[in-house]
Amino acid sequence: MGRLVFVVLPRYLLGGLMLIGVALVFANVVGRYVFSAPLFWAEEVLVYLVIWGVFVGMASIAYNGDHLTMDLFHRRLSPGLARGVNAAIALGLVAVSVFVAWQSWQVVTLFWNIGQVSIAAGIPKALPHAAIAVGFGLTALAVLLRWRSYLSGKF
Amino acid sequence: MGWVLALLPLALLALGFPFFLILLATGAVALVAFGQVPPTAIHQVMFSALDKYALLAVPFFIFAGDLMGRGGVSIRLIRWMRSMIGGFRGSMPFTALGAATAFSAISGSTAATVAAIGGLTYKQLREDGYDERFSTGLLISAGAIDNLIPPSIGFILYGIAAEASIIKLFAAGIMPGLVLAAFFGAYILWHATRRGERGRPHFRWSEFWAASRDGIWSIAAPVFILGGIYAGVFSPTEAAGIACVYAIVVVGLVYREVSLAGIFDSAARSLYLTAQIFVIVAAAAVYGWLLTTNGVPAALARFVDTLEVPPWAVLLAINLLLLAVGCVLDTASSILVLTPLLAPVAKAIGVDPIHFGVVTIMNLSIGTFTPPFGINIFVGQAVFKAPLSSVYPGLMPFIAAALAALAVVTYIPSLSLWILNYIG
Amino acid sequence: ADFTMKIGLATMNDIQHQWANWMKEGIEAKSKGRIAVQIFPRNQLGTIASQIEGTQLGTVEAFVAPVDFFAGVDPRFGTFSIPTLFEGAEHAAKTILDPALNKEILNLGADKGVQLVSIFTFAPAHYFAKAPLRTIDDFKGKKLRVNATPAERAKMRQFGATAVPMDLSEVVPGIQQGTIDGTMSASAIYVNLKFNEIAKTLTEINDTMIVSGGIVSRAWLAKLPAELRQVVTEEGNAMQPRINAHSRALDAEMRKRWTDAGGEFVRLPAADQARIKQLLGGIGEEVTKDNAAVNAFYRRLKAVAGS
Numbered sequence: 072m073g074r075l076v077f078v079v080l081p082r083y084l085l086g087g088l089m090l091i092g093v094a095l096v097f098a099n100v101v102g103r104y105v106f107s108a109p110l111f112w113a114e115e116v117l118v119y120l121v122i123w124g125v126f127v128g129m130a131s132i133a134y135n136g137d138h139l140t141m142d143l144f145h146r147r148l149s150p151g152l153a154r155g156v157n158a159a160i161a162l163g164l165v166a167v168s169v170f171v172a173w174q175s176w177q178v179v180t181l182f183w184n185i186g187q188v189s190i191a192a193g194i195p196k197a198l199p200h201a202a203i204a205v206g207f208g209l210t211a212l213a214v215l216l217r218w219r220s221y222l223s224g225k226f
Numbered sequence: 227m228g229w230v231l232a233l234l235p236l237a238l239l240a241l242g243f244p245f246f247l248i249l250l251a252t253g254a255v256a257l258v259a260f261g262q263v264p265p266t267a268i269h270q271v272m273f274s275a276l277d278k279y280a281l282l283a284v285p286f287f288i289f290a291g292d293l294m295g296r297g298g299v300s301i302r303l304i305r306w307m308r309s310m311i312g313g314f315r316g317s318m319p320f321t322a323l324g325a326a327t328a329f330s331a332i333s334g335s336t337a338a339t340v341a342a343i344g345g346l347t348y349k350q351l352r353e354d355g356y357d358e359r360f361s362t363g364l365l366i367s368a369g370a371i372d373n374l375i376p377p378s379i380g381f382i383l384y385g386i387a388a389e390a391s392i393i394k395l396f397a398a399g400i401m402p403g404l405v406l407a408a409f410f411g412a413y414i415l416w417h418a419t420r421r422g423e424r425g426r427p428h429f430r431w432s433e434f435w436a437a438s439r440d441g442i443w444s445i446a447a448p449v450f451i452l453g454g455i456y457a458g459v460f461s462p463t464e465a466a467g468i469a470c471v472y473a474i475v476v477v478g479l480v481y482r483e484v485s486l487a488g489i490f491d492s493a494a495r496s497l498y499l500t501a502q503i504f505v506i507v508a509a510a511a512v513y514g515w516l517l518t519t520n521g522v523p524a525a526l527a528r529f530v531d532t533l534e535v536p537p538w539a540v541l542l543a544i545n546l547l548l549l550a551v552g553c554v555l556d557t558a559s560s561i562l563v564l565t566p567l568l569a570p571v572a573k574a575i576g577v578d579p580i581h582f583g584v585v586t587i588m589n590l591s592i593g594t595f596t597p598p599f600g601i602n603i604f605v606g607q608a609v610f611k612a613p614l615s616s617v618y619p620g621l622m623p624f625i626a627a628a629l630a631a632l633a634v635v636t637y638i639p640s641l642s643l644w645i646l647n648y649i650g
Numbered sequence: 651a652d653f654t655m656k657i658g659l660a661t662m663n664d665i666q667h668q669w670a671n672w673m674k675e676g677i678e679a680k681s682k683g684r685i686a687v688q689i690f691p692r693n694q695l696g697t698i699a700s701q702i703e704g705t706q707l708g709t710v711e712a713f714v715a716p717v718d719f720f721a722g723v724d725p726r727f728g729t730f731s732i733p734t735l736f737e738g739a740e741h742a743a744k745t746i747l748d749p750a751l752n753k754e755i756l757n758l759g760a761d762k763g764v765q766l767v768s769i770f771t772f773a774p775a776h777y778f779a780k781a782p783l784r785t786i787d788d789f790k791g792k793k794l795r796v797n798a799t800p801a802e803r804a805k806m807r808q809f810g811a812t813a814v815p816m817d818l819s820e821v822v823p824g825i826q827q828g829t830i831d832g833t834m835s836a837s838a839i840y841v842n843l844k845f846n847e848i849a850k851t852l853t854e855i856n857d858t859m860i861v862s863g864g865i866v867s868r869a870w871l872a873k874l875p876a877e878l879r880q881v882v883t884e885e886g887n888a889m890q891p892r893i894n895a896h897s898r899a900l901d902a903e904m905r906k907r908w909t910d911a912g913g914e915f916v917r918l919p920a921a922d923q924a925r926i927k928q929l930l931g932g933i934g935e936e937v938t939k940d941n942a943a944v945n946a947f948y949r950r951l952k953a954v955a956g957s
């Protein structure tokens with residue numbers, strides 16, 4: 072279940088978003104250069120695709136314990152101390168993720184309620200912004216699911 | 227406020243907290259504890275940091291680099307270059323450095339160069355016996371050349387911030403970019419010599435022809451992309467996406483070394499790596515936003531302005547300030563915030579604004595690969611899967627070489643400015 | 651100071667920067683130092699879209715930009731730049747300062763978290779291309795960078811040109827390498843970004859007015875005591891005649907700087923210029939017809955402009 076939500080599905084989503092993005096750039100270039108008909112909404116949509124990819128990817132990264140860290144000193148800590156630090160990291164991840172997801176959710180509901188749209192594509196702004204709420208919410212969940220791995224440092 | 231912003235991150239960093247968590251936690255604590263602004267600022271600043279079209283070059287070039295690496299494009303390109311210079315001492319690192327320098331004329335951002343050229347050459351460097359430290363150090367630092375050779379997002383932002391000519395800045399950056407490459411090259415040569423590599427120059431037409439015939443689609447890739455930009459078919463950011471299209475066609479249809487599933491896997495992996503990097507970019511923006519709105523960079527710039535020292539020392543102080551700021555603040559924010567404050571200082575001591583632009587961008591480019599923070603470092607860490615315990619030491623000699631190049635460029639203005647006599 | 655007011659803007663050394671400076675002077679004096687104003691030009695606080703969103707959220711206290719960018723907040727903000735609506739900066743100023751209309755305008759976006767406190771002309775938009783645009787025919791087949799609003803796209807269609815949306819960071823290299831042929835903007839932008847090094851000719855058709863607005867965060871205003879709230883909104887409202895007038899003086903100065911730098915302004919031949927009204931006059935109805943509120947507002951603007 073955890074793997075499905077945090078590894079398998081994100082993989083399909085990320086691969087799909089990336090390929091759609093490449094196709095969009097190509098279509099926009101061909102549209103502009105060959106047919107004098109650029110996709111005026113392409114830039115906005117491309118950026119939003121990548122933003123969704125980043126924050127869904129973040130939850131997957133949290134599940135895999137793949138966040139970039141500086142490992143210079145950590146590996147020299149005694150096992151007991153390392154466990155304590157690992158616990159602090161996991162707690163920090165959950166606390167910050169829940170906090171950010173909560174803040175983000177307020178932004179999303181605000182933009183949803185006032186019906187704000189993007190200028191070129193007319194996309195409801197709540198949609199791209201929701202990536203942050205969803206990504207951080209899932210990240211908190213991922214860390215809780217992999218709590219043991221976070222404590223031991225083995226994924 | 228100050229001590230929280232400065233000390234908390236360092237402590238968490240040493241303990242091995244994820245980079246993004248450190249920056250975000252500091253930002254959250256500072257906002258909630260001291261801020262007058264609502265904490266929704268965290269969301270808003272992170273979103274804003276990634277809501278930038280020019281950033282798209284990073285995921286696309288990671289994807290293109292990964293596909294070319296998997297699908298036999300890179301290996302053929304490298305084989306072709308080695309058929310020409312393969313016998314020389316340090317030929318593989320020189321190939322990588324040359325590729326990064328050439329690639330600078332395609333891409334506008336240093337991170338994209340690390341992603342693309344790293345994906346292209348890292349494996350081959352390791353197979354040739356170069357260790358993790360040297361290989362990652364080389365590729366992560368060589369990306370910095372990108373900012374100096376046009377197109378360059380750094381110069382565009384400097385031009386806007388300082389109201390200086392973007393066209394002149396582009397021209398003025400070329401030579402300093404090559405100087406930086408030359409200093410890296412000098413270190414590579416020294417390293418290769420110390421390793422006991424021996425040059426046995428040989429060149430065989432038969433070998434060259436075979437490599438050329440086999441690698442024609444690979445060799446055409448940079449020609450196609452560079453040509454497309456300079457013929458006005460696509461913009462530098464779009465070039466990254468077009469490079470992916472080219473890579474998909476060549477590896478999928480021409481070489482047929484990667485299946486459809488493989489292409490999909492590469493796409494997913496590339497966006498995953500992008501997420502590893504961009505999450506830090508977004509979190510760093512929160513930290514940078516706090517610094518900016520609290521006037522920290524402005525106060526530092528004013529401090530430099532009050533120094534009663536000779537011009538060369540002012541320049542040195544500015545260099546040190548920019549290097550320090552470059553360690554924590556991203557290039558774009560640094561330029562937008564500091565340039566308008568420092569450019570008048572430089573002007574007052576008689577430094578040409580275009581030359582000062584080159585010095586500024588070179589400084590901040592070096593900041594992209596100086597520990598602890600730097601986007602090139604993060605790209606390298608994500609793409610090469612190398613621990614920082616070998617990345618940081620590997621970077622040191624290249625930082626030294628870059629600082630030497632910076633000194634040369636700073637104190638010999640004509641290196642930057644001579645070309646302006648020829649472009650009117 | 652009890653309160654900090656960050657004013658963000660995308661540009662620098664233009665009329666919007668002047669607006670921020672005057673806001674700072676007035677508010678700091680009239681609040682007797684209780685509000686400290688900090689100005690952040692050149693998008694230091696983020697992209698235009700995110701600064702607008704920040705103003706809605708209260709993380710950015712105030713922001714000034716061409717009102718076209720507020721069209722995502724309320725689509726009626728997109729009507730000011732409809733071609734042929736105004737004959738010039740003075741006419742535009744007279745229209746938007748009409749007391750009854752001005753009151754309506756300042757209310758736009760109030761239900762979306764922003765309080766518009768000033769509206770003023772930035773400058774007329776001029777056309778720039780590597781190969782000078784001297785006649786309407788010269789526009790044919792050209793790729794011109796514009797903002798991605800429906801009105802801009804409709805206009806380019808009428809000219810036989812292609813409207814290309816492009817990130818500002820790519821415009822200068824884009825024109826140099828021919829990815830696009832040119833762009834549309836105010837003289838201040840051409841002067842500040844040194845477009846004179848690419849080409850010398852600005853084409854002056856006088857069909858489109860760039861109108862800017864200063865918005866203040868309603869979330870932030872709500873946190874202020876009533877008397878300070880009054881100080882902030884009053885300062886913006888009262889400044890309108892002065893900032894509108896100053897925009898014309900500043901534009902005249904920018905025009906001079908353009909010609910001093912070797913640039914020139916060209917106008918279309920009389921016959922072409924006479925066709926402009928007929929060519930672009932229908933765009934307003936065309937792009938507003940699908941939204942009753944926007945259409946009504948456009949007609950109201952047009953009526954006041956015509957009176």
Ligand code: NA
Nearest residue numbers: 330372375377
């Ligand atoms: Na470059």
Ligand code: NA
Nearest residue numbers: 553593599600
């Ligand atoms: Na750094």
